[in-house]
Amino acid sequence: MSDDERLGPPPVEPMSDLAWSRIERALWSRMDGGETTASSDGTPPASRRWWILAAPLVAAAAFAAVVVGTRSSSPPDLVAGDESARVVSGSAPSAVSFGDAHVELDASTTVAMSHEGAQPIVLLERGAAWFTVAPRMQRPQFVVRAGDATVRVVGTRFRVARSEERISVDVERGRVDVQFRGGAVKIAAGQRWVSESPTTILAVADMPSDEPVAPVASAEPARAPTPDPRRASEPLRTPSEPKHVTKALPSPDARPEAAHVTDARPEAAHATDARPEAAHATDARPEAAHTIDAERLRAEYDRLAALEPRDPESALTGYLTLARGTSRWADLALYAAARLAADHHDRRAETLLGIYLQRFPGGANVADAEQLLARLKGDRP
Amino acid sequence: MGYPASAAREHDLELARRAASGERAAQRELFLEQRTNVHRALFRILGSNRELEDLLQDAFIEIFRALPSFRGDSTLGRWCQTITIRIAYLTISRRRPPGVDLALVEESVSSDVDVRRHVVAREATRRLYAALDRIEPKQRIAFALAVIDGKSLTDVAELTETSMFAVKTRVWRARRELMRRARKDAVLSAYLDELQGGES
Numbered sequence: 001m002s003d004d005e006r007l008g009p010p011p012v013e014p015m016s017d018l019a020w021s022r023i024e025r026a027l028w029s030r031m032d033g034g035e036t037t038a039s040s041d042g043t044p045p046a047s048r049r050w051w052i053l054a055a056p057l058v059a060a061a062a063f064a065a066v067v068v069g070t071r072s073s074s075p076p077d078l079v080a081g082d083e084s085a086r087v088v089s090g091s092a093p094s095a096v097s098f099g100d101a102h103v104e105l106d107a108s109t110t111v112a113m114s115h116e117g118a119q120p121i122v123l124l125e126r127g128a129a130w131f132t133v134a135p136r137m138q139r140p141q142f143v144v145r146a147g148d149a150t151v152r153v154v155g156t157r158f159r160v161a162r163s164e165e166r167i168s169v170d171v172e173r174g175r176v177d178v179q180f181r182g183g184a185v186k187i188a189a190g191q192r193w194v195s196e197s198p199t200t201i202l203a204v205a206d207m208p209s210d211e212p213v214a215p216v217a218s219a220e221p222a223r224a225p226t227p228d229p230r231r232a233s234e235p236l237r238t239p240s241e242p243k244h245v246t247k248a249l250p251s252p253d254a255r256p257e258a259a260h261v262t263d264a265r266p267e268a269a270h271a272t273d274a275r276p277e278a279a280h281a282t283d284a285r286p287e288a289a290h291t292i293d294a295e296r297l298r299a300e301y302d303r304l305a306a307l308e309p310r311d312p313e314s315a316l317t318g319y320l321t322l323a324r325g326t327s328r329w330a331d332l333a334l335y336a337a338a339r340l341a342a343d344h345h346d347r348r349a350e351t352l353l354g355i356y357l358q359r360f361p362g363g364a365n366v367a368d369a370e371q372l373l374a375r376l377k378g379d380r381p
Numbered sequence: 382m383g384y385p386a387s388a389a390r391e392h393d394l395e396l397a398r399r400a401a402s403g404e405r406a407a408q409r410e411l412f413l414e415q416r417t418n419v420h421r422a423l424f425r426i427l428g429s430n431r432e433l434e435d436l437l438q439d440a441f442i443e444i445f446r447a448l449p450s451f452r453g454d455s456t457l458g459r460w461c462q463t464i465t466i467r468i469a470y471l472t473i474s475r476r477r478p479p480g481v482d483l484a485l486v487e488e489s490v491s492s493d494v495d496v497r498r499h500v501v502a503r504e505a506t507r508r509l510y511a512a513l514d515r516i517e518p519k520q521r522i523a524f525a526l527a528v529i530d531g532k533s534l535t536d537v538a539e540l541t542e543t544s545m546f547a548v549k550t551r552v553w554r555a556r557r558e559l560m561r562r563a564r565k566d567a568v569l570s571a572y573l574d575e576l577q578g579g580e581s
């Protein structure tokens with residue numbers, strides 16, 4: 001075997017953020033159930049025994065899912081209070097109160113809510129949600145985790161969205177701290193942060209920072225089968241409407257106020273970020289093409305993700321179209337198509353997963369694709 | 382770690398003490414610090430992430446359970462690896478070898494050299510671990526750590542809590558058995574040659 005043909009030792013494939021989140025959640029459940037108590041024979045607990053200890057949580061989650069999934073417009077929010085719960089929204093948006101916070105879930109969103117000590121923690125497993133958090137004053141910070149991003153809140157209204165490993169945070173009111181892979185940024189009202197450019201803050205012109213927000217108790221979103229058009233429009237931003245100001249931060253822990261501002265539309269700075277420190281606007285049109293193309297692909301991916309609950313067949317077709325390219329979105333789209341097919345017991349799932357593993361052997365979802373494929377093959381009689 | 386050995390030891394001991402006392406923040410810190418280390422050890426021995434979610438939980442449960450016995454004689458990372466390897470051994474020694482068709486060859490659809498190499502490497506790895514599934518667990522672990530992961534025999538002996546002589550014997554027996562199984566499998570045979578060529 002020549003040097004060029006050497007394969008090297010097999011690479012250690014990393015676990016996805018989602019898998020680590022699942023492991024961590026199950027681990028704490030097991031520990032809370034007393035599994036770390038020393039056993040007499042010194043052998044570790046059986047691999048599958050954890051579900052017995054997690055059963056109360058699963059039951060609570062099932063109850064929450066049933067309540068959220070079946071209620072109509074009239075019943076009040078589900079109050080999780082101080083208990084741990086996992087909430088899964090169905091094909092329509094849902095809302096849930098968690099302590100003194102109000103969480104509005106998009107369709108097909110999963111959140112797990114718990115406390116670490118006195119601190120309320122929400123883990124966004126998938127999808128997107130708006131959070132309206134009462135000012136904390138002397139109370140512990142409210143924390144939202146999504147993948148490697150941790151959002152700390154002192155009292156605000158903001159949205160966190162997660163699509164595979166991509167995370168975005170939009171702040172409508174107040175200010176939040178986002179910690180991501182060793183860096184930290186502060187996001188103010190009217191600004192957006194995305195994990196793909198963790199040191200860049202976008203100021204979104206079409207999300208007015210002074211929009212009146214209903215009090216927590218009456219912030220119930222419409223229970224129509226389609227999402228709120230205002231919220232639905234955000235992930236669908238097209239290249240023709242990149243209404244944002246870009247703040248390029250010199251380092252992850254630099255203060256946003258000290259940032260240099262690059263303005264795609266001169267008027268946007270006035271429209272969205274009138275703070276005196278947000279000065280030094282410059283024209284960024286020459287470098288916009290690449291960003292716009294990436295933004296277009298992302299927007300299409302987000303549109304298809306939102307379409308999944310309503311029209312899975314069209315979403316699958318759309319994913320396959322998006323998967324034709326060679327971009328990062330092709331990788332994500334092909335896996336999404338396979339996952340969607342598997343969710344709907346579509347026979348194409350195995351074929352798509354096989355193609356995915358061949359086309360993207362170093363792809364972002366290889367481990368998940370292999371697991372899914374193994375499960376599908378295992379399910380087959 | 383970026384601090385002197387004594388500071389590292391103090392850090393490990395303090396973190397272990399806090400985690401053992403039930404402090405969730407310390408447990409989480411330990412989990413985040415060690416998860417890659419623990420995952421790597423399991424992945425090397427088992428060859429894929431397929432069953433690792435449950436096993437990673439088991440490993441950390443066992444680590445937290447044993448924390449009161451941590452004395453700082455080795456680093457916390459190495460101590461966690463030792464426990465992890467014990468968990469891996471218990472797992473693979475309990476299960477029955479699966480039936481895998483080693484003659485199944487997946488056709489690569491791409492003419493791209495890099496993609497093709499990836500596919501060949503994946504197939505070779507699959508065959509290697511399918512063959513390892515049929516080998517005695519202690520030999521498998523010694524081979525995975527010494528040959529695949531490239532650890533020294535001394536390290537493997539320490540991690541598997543045995544003598545270096547025993548490790549040498551296990552690696553030798555594992556290699557002999559793998560070569561026997563690779564006689565009719567050119568892909569596996571070539572891959573074994575390559576791995577053993579790179580062995581220090």
